[in-house]
Amino acid sequence: METSVTIMCTNFNKEIVNKYPDYHLIDTSFNVQSLTKYRKIIFFNVFNELKEDKIKEIFKYLDDNKIAYINVTNNIEEVLLTKYLIIYDKDNILIEGNTLDVLKEEKLLKRIGVHEPFICDLSLLLKDYGLVNKIYLDKEALVGDLWK
Amino acid sequence: MEIGNLFKNGKIIGMVSNYESSFNFEGQVKDLKVKNIEKSLKMVLLDETILDKEMKELTLSELFKIELLTKLNNNVIVVGNLSKVLNYKDLEYIKKLLLKLNNDYHKKIVVIDRDVKVFFNLVKYIYVIDNKKILYSTNDFFDKKLYEYTKCPKIIEFINYALENNINLTKTLDIYELIKDIYRMVS
Numbered sequence: 606m607e608t609s610v611t612i613m614c615t616n617f618n619k620e621i622v623n624k625y626p627d628y629h630l631i632d633t634s635f636n637v638q639s640l641t642k643y644r645k646i647i648f649f650n651v652f653n654e655l656k657e658d659k660i661k662e663i664f665k666y667l668d669d670n671k672i673a674y675i676n677v678t679n680n681i682e683e684v685l686l687t688k689y690l691i692i693y694d695k696d697n698i699l700i701e702g703n704t705l706d707v708l709k710e711e712k713l714l715k716r717i718g719v720h721e722p723f724i725c726d727l728s729l730l731l732k733d734y735g736l737v738n739k740i741y742l743d744k745e746a747l748v749g750d751l752w753k
Numbered sequence: 754m755e756i757g758n759l760f761k762n763g764k765i766i767g768m769v770s771n772y773e774s775s776f777n778f779e780g781q782v783k784d785l786k787v788k789n790i791e792k793s794l795k796m797v798l799l800d801e802t803i804l805d806k807e808m809k810e811l812t813l814s815e816l817f818k819i820e821l822l823t824k825l826n827n828n829v830i831v832v833g834n835l836s837k838v839l840n841y842k843d844l845e846y847i848k849k850l851l852l853k854l855n856n857d858y859h860k861k862i863v864v865i866d867r868d869v870k871v872f873f874n875l876v877k878y879i880y881v882i883d884n885k886k887i888l889y890s891t892n893d894f895f896d897k898k899l900y901e902y903t904k905c906p907k908i909i910e911f912i913n914y915a916l917e918n919n920i921n922l923t924k925t926l927d928i929y930e931l932i933k934d935i936y937r938m939v940s
Contacts, residue, residue, distance in 0.1 A: 718840035723907030
């Protein structure tokens with residue numbers, strides 16, 4: 606498995622972490638420096654209150670220290686912060702793969718109540734109108750290409 | 754702080770704050786003392802099969818809905834952490850339910866969340882609360898000072914970024930209105 610993974614699940618339940626027994630569970634506030642004592646970490650719903658820059662900083666710290674991590678969240682915007690995405694429908698994996706490839710399955714995701722991240726949703730809609738020809742992952746690139 | 758004093762013309766208010774639910778019930782769902790529980794279950798998107806479940810078996814989403822169900826008869830309904838426990842389909846439904854409870858049954862409703870997107874098309878006024886003190890209040894989702902306290906929703910971030918780059922997008926909370934605006938400008 607990839608070293609940085611996001612998991613989303615329709616049946617949002619902490620039980621999901623039991624599927625990854627090798628990973629140390631973090632489900633409450635934590636000290637970033639203390640994470641280095643683990644090689645594998647699974648976060649459960651802990652980043653809701655943090656701004657994106659701070660989450661990126663934590664993930665970079667984990668990458669730099671070669672710590673594998675899984676982020677279980679129901680905030681779709683967080684999926685763009687890892688390279689790999691797994692979507693569970695109840696207890697079973699519905700789809701997994703590189704984040705962008707999974708996000709291209711918009712109909713499948715909508716069927717189970719999972720929305721696209723805003724910037725992907727916007728670029729998919731703009732693609733339908735023929736205004737762009739790919740999915741964007743950041744606003745700077747999208748604005749740059751629309752108004753170049 | 755008296756919550757009742759914060760209501761503006763009986764509208765639903767939003768609070769940016771931490772929320773710890775005090776709901777703590779052991780046993781099975783059917784043990785809850787709720788009138789017309791079958792009807793109430795439907796209102797919160799649950800079916801009767803949940804009645805035989807133990808509380809500790811419930812998902813976060815189910816627990817939230819059960820907690821809401823127990824509050825439906827209260828005059829002031831306080832709900833929190835919607836963004837943490839509901840998927841977007843359930844969230845949109847629960848928002849409609851809260852609007853109906855406010856409009857048709859005149860319930861006063863306080864929605865507490867760190868995600869301002871939850872408040873879109875729901876609240877008329879937002880308070881930032883810390884340690885029972887009001888730090889800030891606004892009725893403008895595009896008020897930049899609000900986002901000194903919490904995360905800025907992506908649609909607002911996008912529009913603000915465009916405006917900073919002298920692209921004159923209209924301020925909207927609706928992605929389809931934004932698409933129309935972009936289409937008008939670049940096609």
